[in-house]
Amino acid sequence: MRFTSQTSSDGVTEQFFTLGEIPGVLWTPEDARGARPLILLGHGGGQHKTAPGNVSRARRYAAAGFAVVAIDAPAHGDRPKDEGFDRIVAELRAGMAAGENPGALVAGMHSYLAGQAVADWQAVLTAVQRLDRVGAGPVGYCGMSMGCGLGIPLIAAEPRIRAAVLGLLGVQGLAEDAARITVPVQFLLQWDDQMVRRDQGLALFDALASAHKTLHANPGKHGDVPSFEEDNSLRFFTRHLS
Template sequence: MQITSAQRLDDGVLERAFTLGGIPGLLWTPEGASASAPVPLILLGHPTLGLRRMYPRLVARARHSAAEGFATATIELPGSGDRPGWPALDRARADLRRAMQAGEPVSDESVDALILPLVDKAVPEWQAALDAFLSLPEIGGPVGYSGGVISIGIRLAVVEPRIVAAGLFAGSLVPRTMFEEARRVTVPLHVLLQWDDEGNDRQAALDLFDAFGSKEKCLHANMGGHTGVPQFAGEAAVRFFTRHLKGVRAVRPAADVS
């Protein structure tokens, strides 16, 4: 991991930009994190809009988490932001957008073409980044995953044993095969659902929540559209991670994905 810039934010949070195998990313650590006082880590998932566009929301989440003693980190998703274009993904995204704008049903084939290649490529990248984050002396684990793309969160929760809890942002563009993977998820879950999300099929989101195999799973539903997430919903998510990441022994070995 090559650090490309570093700055101390006004609340003491250390923000570092980095590249890892050509993939840009951001890492935030709270003031006081050190080799003698390592902190747990939350991976910040986000939609495929690019880190530059998502930065204001990501840094707000990072600051909120740092105030509770967590490091946070994120990476640029394949085909997004400053990474090379991915024509197949762009075509799939355009096809899906056209269908939604025309008020047509979105086919399973369109969802599969958009989401499955993204998950297959992004998850190993997240795991490589996690190796790098946990090699830093000031980050000791355990690890949580927070955000979307929800299918990436599902796959990570299944294949990555270092992730001990996940807070997922509900979305309906979920391939049917991911429902089978959801049944294999066993870590504690906190799922955020905006009840009136104009781009989300509420019933599909509820069906996915029902499919999760976790013994502990909580659905936090709020009235309002996609951008109307209330502040207290974020506070509830942080409390969830405080319960599950603090006082838990770190798991450092990398996942066996052979």
């Protein structure tokens, strides 16, 4: 793990790093020492580790005492381009322009990336928890849309993750992994999501095997999650990881 820059402001330290080929960012409380809860923060499709929503959420969590780490997903952000992925994205755009329901194409895109994404997260989790200021505290995962599509296989495979905030995605391609998830989940659904059919989103919530899962649905489109849900997510992680 190689740190390439470090800045601190408003009580939060932000460090860019690479781990092998994986570019990432770690946020911790300034002067943090000792083990603390860690949140793995997955970004949406076409976004990257420092998308504005990611950064504001990460800084907020770090100010509350958490460590937060984000990485670029395969074929995103500072990662190399990938012809197979570009082809899938082109098909997805063409399908949506033609008025197709994008569920199957989105699921295919996530499935194409998931194997690498899961391996990346597992390596980053191991490396970050070796740092003194992070340590081997309880771990949560937070990701919407593609962050949910890559997070569900990760959580199904990774026993170190003990709670998750997921959502903005349908069940296609994810039912089997969802049925292996038993940790507490807070699941966000946008009632008028133009990318995710309502019944498919409800079916993904339904497919999670967690005894403690809670669905929050709000009016609006894919990108319109109300800001009070950020408070709810932080409270959820505080309840389950502190």
